[in-house]
Amino acid sequence: MTNLKAPSTAPADLEGGLASLRGDCARMVPHYPVPVRGAVSPVPPSLIHGVTVPPGSARLLDAMSEYGD
Template identity: 55%
Template sequence: MTTYPAPREHQESEFGLAELCGDGARMAPHWVTPAEPATAPVSPALIHGVRVPPASARLIAATAEYGV
């Protein structure tokens, strides 16, 4: 009896950069940028750090392969 391996499920981490860029290009026309007045530069003395929500940090950590 011959057995065949079950097909692997497509996971998010297996998507390629080209597919990600293509998805972004197709979605770009749907994004609307509101007209906001230009903001004045902020003094570096007023910048104390950046806070990233845990969900966003996990998302960025999962995309590390795209930065290589």
């Protein structure tokens, strides 16, 4: 999505497209540096608890054919 509020020398591309999206992403890269981390180990399923899904979200996913069927 093109940020229409950002100053730009090029005219805004309101239709978008892959080239526009790639340009937007390239301009955002410096704002989000990748943190330096070590290797992350997987979490065992026994430690995963307390996850709740709001009823509205569950109904939305249920209504989507690729998830609910």
